[in-house]
Amino acid sequence: MNKLNCWYNVLEVADIIFLIDGSRSIYFKDFITMKVFMETLINKTQVGENRVQFGVIQFSTQTQLEFQLNQYYDKDKLMQAVGDIQQLEGLTSTGKALNFTAKYFDEAQGGRPHERQYLIVITDGEAQDEVYTPAKAIRDKGITVFAIGVYNANNSQLVDIAGSQDQVYHVENFDALGSLEKLISFEVIISQLLCNGSKLGKQLSEIKSKCFCPLMITLCFCVCTFAACELSKADIVFLLDSSESIKKHQFQLEKDFLKDFTDMFEISQDKFQFGVAQYSTNQKAEFYLNQYHDRMMLNRSIQNIVQLQEGTKTGKALKYIDHFFQPEKGSRKKEGVPQFLLVITDGESQDDVSLPAEALRRNNIIIFALGIDKVEKKHMVEITGDPQKTYIIKEFTDLSKFKKRLVRTICVTEEQKGKSILFSEALHFSIQS
Numbered sequence: 001m002n003k004l005n006c007w008y009n010v011l012e013v014a015d016i017i018f019l020i021d022g023s024r025s026i027y028f029k030d031f032i033t034m035k036v037f038m039e040t041l042i043n044k045t046q047v048g049e050n051r052v053q054f055g056v057i058q059f060s061t062q063t064q065l066e067f068q069l070n071q072y073y074d075k076d077k078l079m080q081a082v083g084d085i086q087q088l089e090g091l092t093s094t095g096k097a098l099n100f101t102a103k104y105f106d107e108a109q110g111g112r113p114h115e116r117q118y119l120i121v122i123t124d125g126e127a128q129d130e131v132y133t134p135a136k137a138i139r140d141k142g143i144t145v146f147a148i149g150v151y152n153a154n155n156s157q158l159v160d161i162a163g164s165q166d167q168v169y170h171v172e173n174f175d176a177l178g179s180l181e182k183l184i185s186f187e188v189i190i191s192q193l194l195c196n197g198s199k200l201g202k203q204l205s206e207i208k209s210k211c212f213c214p215l216m217i218t219l220c221f222c223v224c225t226f227a228a229c230e231l232s233k234a235d236i237v238f239l240l241d242s243s244e245s246i247k248k249h250q251f252q253l254e255k256d257f258l259k260d261f262t263d264m265f266e267i268s269q270d271k272f273q274f275g276v277a278q279y280s281t282n283q284k285a286e287f288y289l290n291q292y293h294d295r296m297m298l299n300r301s302i303q304n305i306v307q308l309q310e311g312t313k314t315g316k317a318l319k320y321i322d323h324f325f326q327p328e329k330g331s332r333k334k335e336g337v338p339q340f341l342l343v344i345t346d347g348e349s350q351d352d353v354s355l356p357a358e359a360l361r362r363n364n365i366i367i368f369a370l371g372i373d374k375v376e377k378k379h380m381v382e383i384t385g386d387p388q389k390t391y392i393i394k395e396f397t398d399l400s401k402f403k404k405r406l407v408r409t410i411c412v413t414e415e416q417k418g419k420s421i422l423f424s425e426a427l428h429f430s431i432q433s
Contacts, residue, residue, distance in 0.1 A: 014116045015069050017055040019101055021123035022088035024060070030150075031087045034122060036296040039082050043259065043299060047075045053112070054078060055104055059097030060090030070110025076252065079303050094127035098134035098161070105143055117143045121161055124150040132160040139163050231411055234338045235289050235331055236265075237275040237324045240305075241345035243312040244280065250396040251307045254344060257399035259302050262295075264407050269293050273332075275324050276302065279317035280310035290330025314349035318356035318383070325365055339365045340410060346372040346396075348379055357383045368406065372396055 018038050022031065038056070045052040049070070056066040066085050072078035101119065105111040119138060139145055147158040148169045158168040240254055258276065265272040273293070276286040286305050292298035325331045325339055333339050341360060360367060369380040371392045380390040389409075393402055 013051060013112075014118060015053050015055075015105060015111050016118045016120065017057060017069065017101065017104060019057050019059065019097060019119060019121045020085075021092060021094075021125065022058040022060045022064075022090075023092045023125060024089040025092070025125050026087070028087065030124075033296075035082050035085055036300050037122075039079050039300055039303065040296050042075070042078060042082065043303060047073060047078055049073050053110065055110070056082065056085065057097065057101050057104065058085060058088055059093060059100075060088040061093055062088065062090065063093070063097040063100040064088060065100075065104070068104055068110045069112075076303075079300075083300075083304070092123065092125045092127055093129050094121075094123060094157070094161070095129035095131045095134050098131060098138060102134065102138050102141070105138075105141065113142070117141075119143055119145045120148065121145065121158075122148045122150070123153055123158075125152060126154040127157050131157050135161040135163070231338060233271050233332070234340060234410070235273050235275070235325070235333070236340045236342065236410075237277070237289065237321065239317055239321050239341060239343045240276065240278040241312065241314070241343075241347070242278040242280050242305075242308040243347060244309045245312070245347050246307070246309075246396075248307065250346075253396040253399055255302050255305055257344075257403060259299050260400065260403055261407065262298060262302075264403070267293060267295050267298060273330055274298065275330070276305070277317070277321055277324065278305060278308055279313065279320070280308040281313050282308065282310065283317050283320045284308060285324070288324060288329040311350055312345065312347045313351050314343070314345060314383070315351035315353040315356050318343075318353060318360060322356075322360060322363070325360075325363065333364065339363075341365050341367045342406075343367065343369045343383055344372070345369070345375060347375065353379070354382045357385065361385050368409070370402070370406070372399075 020034055020038075026034075042054055047054065053069040053073075055069040055071070058064050058066055067081050072081055098121075103109055105113065105117050105119075107113060111117065135145060144167075145162050146167050146169070147162040149155065149158045155168065159165050162168050238258055240258070242251060242254075246254075262272075262274050265274075267274065269290075273289040274287075275289040275291070278284050278286060287298075287301050292301060321341065323329060325333060325341075327334060331337075331339065357367060366389070367384045368389045369383045369391070371377065371380045371390070373395060375392060377387070377390055377392050380392070381387050384390045391402065391406070393399065
């Protein structure tokens with residue numbers, strides 16, 4: 001496998017406002033899908049006062065500010081705010097909404113006119129008022145506008161909004177918004193280079209890779225199409241320590257790691273399935289193997305995990321997790337699909353782990369254990385039964401560096417061990433949440 005050198009400039013600072021259609025022509029489930037789509041894009045950026053700011057405005061007959069650019073600098077609160085948006089219903093007054101939106105890029109409303117600013121308009125219908133003049137006024141302020149049309153959206157109006165056909169994107173239905181996530185199977189780059197005609201685009205095409213610009217010409221998602229995993233399918237369950245010794249920002253790093261890890265696999269009923277449980281003194285099932293076969297919904301569920309914050313009963317949790325690997329919870333063990341359990345903890349268990357862990361291994365479940373900070377490796381080996389499946393890292397921030405190594409270990413079959421496998425070396429850089 002050849003190594004790809006990518007030239008890029010990461011999007012570090014920007015103002016991004018979503019202007020979303022909440023008219024009555026949009027079904028409730030489609031409105032939820034639109035919110036999940038926004039959450040997915042938000043989750044791939046570094047949110048902050050000096051980083052990327054997001055705002056959301058919803059429109060139908062009336063226009064409603066959901067939140068402005070400087071309202072949320074905490075990603076959890078930002079994602080929650082998106083999830084809490086309620087559909088307005090009504091008609092499609094897009095021009096009126098564009099007029100309303102223009103001022104929210106101004107400094108008085110939390111905008112940073114000296115930084116890059118983007119407006120992303122998502123609509124499924126034809127505007128019932130004039131859109132060209134208010135959209136041009138926004139573009140004349142130096143704001144880059146992108147228009148996403150769903151189903152029967154009027155293309156000429158979308159071009160009037162965006163100012164160019166190149167910045168208009170059509171999808172057949174709201175579910176198709178998830179095609180972005182389906183394409184990003186391994187690593188993601190948000191690039192400031194044009195996909196078409198750039199050094200990056202040419203370099204990617206030379207090695208039969210895909211450079212895909214689903215939304216933004218200047219924010220291209222570039223994906224290498226290398227076959228990176230020796231496994232074609234697997235059931236993978238995460239057991240996350242959420243005890244009180246783990247600080248809130250550290251638990252967020254656990255969730256970020258989990259999301260980044262699952263992003264590296266093709267998620268479907270016939271490919272890779274994921275389940276997640278967390279534990280402290282007690283345990284909580286977040287979702288089972290057969291619950292999510294859609295990447296955006298899975299990512300949203302991960303982001304919504306709320307830390308338990310009690311003691312550290314790892315043994316009790318290992319006994320509990322056994323039912324995740326039953327057919328009624330989506331396990332395909334009887335079909336010969338490999339079964340994996342990944343345990344992440346920062347402390348020594350307050351109960352015995354050896355017996356429940358051994359029971360899982362006897363049930364042909366392959367266990368990996370990742371200890372953080374002062375966890376002793378010998379206690380982790382009691383869980384895995386194999387030092388080669390046991391890892392210790394110094395701090396939670398090292399989780400992002402460990403991702404590729406763990407994926408490579410899971411992906412490489414016994415026959416391939418010892419060979420030089422370059423997994424996702426083509427794209428070195430990913431956006432960390």
